[in-house]
Amino acid sequence: MNSITETFKEKKLKLTPQRIAVYKYLQSTTEHPSAETIYKALQEDYPTMSLATVYKSLKTLVEVNLIQELNVGEGNFRYDANILSHPHIQCLVCGKVDDIRDLSFEELNQKVASYTEYEVMSNQVYFYGMCKKCKSKKPL
Helix, strand or coil: HHHHHHHHHCCCCCCCCHHHHHHHHHHHCCCCHHHHHHHHHHHHCCCCCCHHHHHHHHHHHHCCCCCCCEECCCCEEEEEEECCCCCCCCCCCCCCCCCCCCCCCCHHHHHHHHCCCCCCCCCCCCCEEHHHHHHHHCCC
C-alpha cells in the first residue's frame, strides 16, 4: 500500500478509493484479469464505480508503473501487478493467462541489441498453448 501512496504523491496525482481498490485487487491475485473481470469483482463493494472508472484507473496505474498491461492479442488486454519482467503463457482455448516463473529472458535483450542499433530496455515474451484443464477436456 505504501508504494501506491508514495507513487501518487510523488506524481502529484489524486489517490481515489477506486484506484486503490483496483490496485489492491490486482495485488491479491496471480491471475491476469481483464478490466471487465476487475469491474465485476469490485461491483459488490463499489456499486457506483463504472467500467469506465476501472479503465481509467488501470490506465493511470500503468502510466505510473505500478502494474503492467498485457496485450494478449486482438485488443484483449489483461493486467498484472507483478511489474518485474517475466514471460506469460496464454491458453488458446479458454484465454487464461499465467506467469511463467523462474525463467528469464534478460539475456535476450543483449542478444537482440547485438543484432540492431537499439538499446534494448525491456521485453515482453508470450507463449501460447493449451492449459491443463482445456487439454483434459479435449476429445480423443
